[in-house]
Amino acid sequence: MRAPRFDAAIVTVPLGVLQAGDIRFEPDPPNLAAARQLVMGPVARVTLRCKEAFWEEGLPAAGGAKVAELSFIHARDELFPTWWTQYPLQSRLITAWAGGPRAARLLALSDSGRTGAAVDSLARATGLKRNEVETSVEGVHHHDWASDPFARGAYCYVPAGATGAVRELAAPCEETLFFAGEAADTTGHTGTVHGAIASGLRAAAEAMGSRSPTGELRAESEKTGTNPG
Template identity: 35%
Template sequence: MSDRSEHIVVVGAGAAGLMAARELARAGKRVTILEARDRCGGRIHPLPAAQFGYAADGGAEFVHGEAPVTRALLHEAGLSLQAIEGTQRSFDGTKLLREIHHDPHEAELHAALNDLKDDLTVADFLRRHFAADEYARMRHSIRRMVEGYDAADPERASTLALREEWMNGGHGMQARIVGGYGALVAFLAAECRGHGVAIRFGAVVSAIEAGRGAVVRCTGGEVFACDDVILTVPLPLLREIALPEAVREKASAADDIGFGNVVKILLRFTRPWWRDGAADLDDLTFLLSDETIPVWWTQRPAEHPVLTGWFGGPRTAELSGLDAQDLVDAGIDSLAAMFARPRDDIARSVVAAIAANWARDPFARGAYSWATPRTRAAQTILARADGPVLFSGEALYRGRDMGTVEAALASGLETAETILRR
């Protein structure tokens, strides 16, 4: 049995931190989680069920693709998934259209992607292979996907990392957890506490010192000595923690990993007014546009009268000066344009509203990571267990769904296994 006196500090109570802490505590390690917020979850942000009529998510919401670690954990927790069902629409500036995924140049795109051997940025790939005017619609669609879905900058994003996503049109299998991601976080947190993990809220880590072990210092003056420390904070926060020179040099590899922002808006209405009129929108799931808040979705197949707005990628900087109410107003303006309805009518039917610009969250500074052509090499450097300070989180995941909760859980599990193999 492992020596319980061995102490490991995990910085961050998000998905990666909770997963790593649970596995280490199960193996007999003494574990302390230091969390800057007053809750677990990090960029998973469960909202009160009374506010939106169901367990809504202000942060991560969907389970993408196969997600084997997530699904195994859900099974263990007795939780289930609900697949998204319905049709996608787009707004062309004048009317709503049923989204058609086929592009006349799709075969050419797939051929160019299949032939690609050396990585290059998305923007360079498009300039090299599809610069002609006839490809304008496809370029726009790809850029919209890269910026909106991946929250990435086409001028820096890796084409090879996104190749599989493009090959299936960017529409992999998606589902939601019944009860929201908050139910999964609650299960993991309870598991941690049940195995003796101490979770300290309001603990903002300011510095780490390393020698034979590590010393973690918090802004409030608290000091924690440990054998190992696992940093699971979002990439931008690594710059705000004083690290030993060797660790700082290692952490600089994170500059080669992209990190994007998301603006997310939830609006609850008195009724699902978007189903009114001649357009058959009863089964509407996603709605894409070029409005200020360009992407919206319903809770289909659930019947909640809620629309969620989404704006991802570098262009979210255009809204950096807006507060939460300004973002809600921008969302209502966008809906009024897309559905050709009086803005005041939509505004009067709002029962509850929340807007989050994740770049302005002091403990996130953005939403999630994405790959550049140099990211895989950077991840290899950051994953090295060559001292008492280790890095973990969705940005270090080397699988296909980087930037997801699955990536965070898998990374936390891998980091715990690395320590246990020592």
């Protein structure tokens, strides 16, 4: 059976998937060299399901005050420096987040090692005793985007010296190949949902703009003087 053929493609896989070469291009478009200049960052995330929302009952670190409306805890010195609850939903979940070098360290641990690090961080950040936090935890969920073959990292960033790489990645190739996704956003919002959506709209407009409604390349129909409609 012959492989299906198309006039154009919009590629929206994550940067890490592009960099790993999971998709084969023949020949390689110049966009791939640009993709290699960008970085897919790691994130470690652990969600603790607790027996009760103990943070609502008052935390030593908050002088014992009840913090029923707690949304975020920022504990800059901790391995897990960022925590959030499900507020305004009433829930017994509290989530630990770490990015960058801390995430790399945490992702090198076993699941139980990472859970232990989360309990340590939360105990210090709240001022509770470690065993008070530990005995409150009845379930743990780990998220590791780096080991997911369809993500290969959490979200992308532009390293120093590579500010032009995003535009190079996003540049149409031969009016047939278009790149979208969080790494190919040219509106200044790389690594975000809204940046990814903007890049998809941009790539779709470019793909449509270079094509007639019948799918022929517009440049081709203009060259031959045919009416694309």
